[in-house]
Amino acid sequence: MIKKQEIGKAGLGRSAITAVISFIYFFPVLWIILTAFKTHTDALTVPPKFFFTPTLENFSAVFSRVYRTGGEAVDTKFDLFFFNSIFIAGTSVLIALIIGTLAAYAFSRYPLKGNETYMFIILTTRMLPPIIVIIPIFLMFRVTGLAGSYLGIIMLYAAFNLPFTIWMMKSFFDELPREVEDAARMDGSSEIKVFFKICLPQVKAGIAATAVFGLILTWNEYLFALLLTGIETRTVPVAMASTIGGDIGVRWGLLAAIETLFLIPVVLVTFLLQNQLLRGVTFGTIKR
Amino acid sequence: MADIELRNLTKRFGTLTAVDSVDLDVDAGEVMCLLGPSGCGKTTTLRMIGGLEWASEGDIFIAGKRVNNLKPAQRDIAMVFQFYALYPSLTVAENLAYPLHAEKLDNAEIDKRVLRIAKILELDHALNRIPGRLSEGEKQRVAVGRAIIRNPQCFLFDEPLSRLDIALRQEMRGQIKMLLSDLNKASVIVTHDQIEALTIGDRIAVMRDGLIEQVATPHEIFASPANKFVAGFIGTPQMNLLDGRDLKLNGGGIELQICRQGLTLPIDSTIFKPVSAQAEIIIGVRPRSFDLASESAADTLSGKIDLIEPMGAETLLHVTTEVEELRVVTDHRAAPPLGSLIHVRPRAGQLHLFNSDGKRISA
Numbered sequence: 277m278i279k280k281q282e283i284g285k286a287g288l289g290r291s292a293i294t295a296v297i298s299f300i301y302f303f304p305v306l307w308i309i310l311t312a313f314k315t316h317t318d319a320l321t322v323p324p325k326f327f328f329t330p331t332l333e334n335f336s337a338v339f340s341r342v343y344r345t346g347g348e349a350v351d352t353k354f355d356l357f358f359f360n361s362i363f364i365a366g367t368s369v370l371i372a373l374i375i376g377t378l379a380a381y382a383f384s385r386y387p388l389k390g391n392e393t394y395m396f397i398i399l400t401t402r403m404l405p406p407i408i409v410i411i412p413i414f415l416m417f418r419v420t421g422l423a424g425s426y427l428g429i430i431m432l433y434a435a436f437n438l439p440f441t442i443w444m445m446k447s448f449f450d451e452l453p454r455e456v457e458d459a460a461r462m463d464g465s466s467e468i469k470v471f472f473k474i475c476l477p478q479v480k481a482g483i484a485a486t487a488v489f490g491l492i493l494t495w496n497e498y499l500f501a502l503l504l505t506g507i508e509t510r511t512v513p514v515a516m517a518s519t520i521g522g523d524i525g526v527r528w529g530l531l532a533a534i535e536t537l538f539l540i541p542v543v544l545v546t547f548l549l550q551n552q553l554l555r556g557v558t559f560g561t562i563k564r
Numbered sequence: 565m566a567d568i569e570l571r572n573l574t575k576r577f578g579t580l581t582a583v584d585s586v587d588l589d590v591d592a593g594e595v596m597c598l599l600g601p602s603g604c605g606k607t608t609t610l611r612m613i614g615g616l617e618w619a620s621e622g623d624i625f626i627a628g629k630r631v632n633n634l635k636p637a638q639r640d641i642a643m644v645f646q647f648y649a650l651y652p653s654l655t656v657a658e659n660l661a662y663p664l665h666a667e668k669l670d671n672a673e674i675d676k677r678v679l680r681i682a683k684i685l686e687l688d689h690a691l692n693r694i695p696g697r698l699s700e701g702e703k704q705r706v707a708v709g710r711a712i713i714r715n716p717q718c719f720l721f722d723e724p725l726s727r728l729d730i731a732l733r734q735e736m737r738g739q740i741k742m743l744l745s746d747l748n749k750a751s752v753i754v755t756h757d758q759i760e761a762l763t764i765g766d767r768i769a770v771m772r773d774g775l776i777e778q779v780a781t782p783h784e785i786f787a788s789p790a791n792k793f794v795a796g797f798i799g800t801p802q803m804n805l806l807d808g809r810d811l812k813l814n815g816g817g818i819e820l821q822i823c824r825q826g827l828t829l830p831i832d833s834t835i836f837k838p839v840s841a842q843a844e845i846i847i848g849v850r851p852r853s854f855d856l857a858s859e860s861a862a863d864t865l866s867g868k869i870d871l872i873e874p875m876g877a878e879t880l881l882h883v884t885t886e887v888e889e890l891r892v893v894t895d896h897r898a899a900p901p902l903g904s905l906i907h908v909r910p911r912a913g914q915l916h917l918f919n920s921d922g923k924r925i926s927a
Contacts, residue, residue: 455649456649458611458614458643458649462616462636463662463663463666463710464665464666478652478653
């Protein structure tokens with residue numbers, strides 16, 4: 277019913293064009309998901325098959341598989357790597373959000389002398405390509421013993437998400453009408469209460485949008501994870517890369533299965549937060 | 565003793581002086597309207613009384629106590645904001661109850677008061693809605709309700725009706741006036757709408773460029789504006805302010821040149837002396853203080869009608885003379901046609917005389 281109405285609003289032509297464009301964009305994803313259910317032979321068939329007997333063997337191979345022909349099935353520790361990815365991304369984004377939201381509120385409401393300069397300096401930390409900063413950071417991690425630990429990589433990711441979080445959240449706070457806060461002050465609220473009771477609920481959408489962007493960025497990060505995580509703290513992108521290769525060539529089905537599993541948390545988070553997200557990314561575009 | 569006293573109150577933003585040594589008393593139970601064009605410092609003055617801006621200089625007393633260094637919450641004031649400033653994530657009931665939580669009242673008492681206020685303001689049906697789902701009028705009533713639910717020393721209103729449409733504004737104007745007289749507290753209302761100020765205010769303070777130009781009752785401010793600015797600002801259509809040159813006394817009146825036309829005007833004998841000291845004066849005549857004359861005479865001005873604005877029962881004529889334009893309001897049935905030459909006679913006793921500095925000439 278709703279779908280029909282929406283097509284009606286946009287017009288059949290536009291809906292068709294949107295569908296075609298969406299299909300082009302989503303085709304690679306579709307191909308990955310299909311491949312994940314194919315046997316090794318099916319995956320390599322040219323032209324690609326769209327109708328085949330699905331198999332779950334790739335998915336079970338993600339977690340334990342036979343490395344050498346005739347050998348025993350070995351635990352790949354991928355369950356740990358998935359946990360690592362979720363734990364590291366979640367914690368670092370949470371830390372960045374807590375610090376960043378408070379900092380953004382301060383920058384928005386109690387501007388310092390040279391506020392713009394501070395904001396710019398914060399942004400400059402993101403201007404260097406990671407490949408340039410990786411060497412000093414690697415050395416720092418070696419010296420301090422943070423390399424390979426959860427603490428190290430979480431701190432690093434939090435620091436990397438922080439500038440983005442501050443900039444995003446500041447723009448959300450800037451958009452809020454000050455009058456409402458003034459009203460709360462007149463009504464006897466302390467500054468702490470003004471922040472938590474009045475401001476924070478109003479930027480819920482912004483927090484959601486910032487969190488999703490941060491999560492996706494951290495979730496996909498490869499370079500730092502490659503160099504700074506140990507075998508116990510490895511994340512999925514690194515583990516996935518090391519899966520390429522083997523005695524029977526690239527196992528496309530297996531890789532596709534890992535990728536499919538890797539997609540699920542992102543899709544899930546985005547789906548759960550979609551309403552907030554939509555409001556978050558369109559914030560400020562609608563006149564009050 | 566006045567409930568709100570402002571002494572030499574000044575606010576500077578960098579090099580800009582937004583409010584310049586303002587002295588003002590608002591008595592208990594009195595409604596004071598701060599009226600002025602935008603950017604005149606009226607809202608800044610209000611925010612300083614409320615404690616939302618620090619005063620650069622001067623003192624603020626509320627009920628005899630100096631409150632300059634107190635936080636807004638400690639001043640025992642309630643304020644209604646221009647854009648209502650309702651808490652968007654709280655329901656109407658929670659919005660109304662918000663100020664009461666700060667007073668540490670128990671829940672039963674809070675519920676009782678919320679229901680009472682909701683009943684007074686006809687908000688019973690909307691108690692569980694969030695502000696985003698209210699009409700403009702309802703939002704306005706919630707904003708007022710949140711202010712009056714406590715029992716503060718005084719009330720501040722920042723352009724309370726500016727967001728409402730005309731019909732609703734007239735209705736709320738009456739309601740607020742009644743409400744304020746029931747509350748009987750010192751209130752300050754900021755507005756740029758003179759009708760609002762004239763109808764609601766017990767007294768009006770006209771501000772311009774951070775200075776108070778005149779403080780008086782609505783009647784007084786209309787009948788004897790203290791200077792040229794107030795004269796031009798209050799009253800629609802705007803008062804005609806005409807330069808009078810070559811002033812000569814002539815028996816019971818004055819002879820002078822207005823719009824390059826010689827004119828004899830009768831004036832009150834009490835201001836004869838101060839007027840005689842001036843070589844040039846400014847004559848203020850409200851558009852409704854003209855009578856149409858059938859022919860040119862010593863006490864009439866002549867000009868051509870170059871624009872006619874019907875205003876319902878009345879018609880506003882724009883009359884061009886050689887140098888200045890006159891605004892004349894006539895009964896719509898008596899309005900002459902466009903382009904015709906007319907003669908208008910300023911009514912004796914309804915003239916406002918200002919000296920060349922713009923100050924009112926009075927006895």
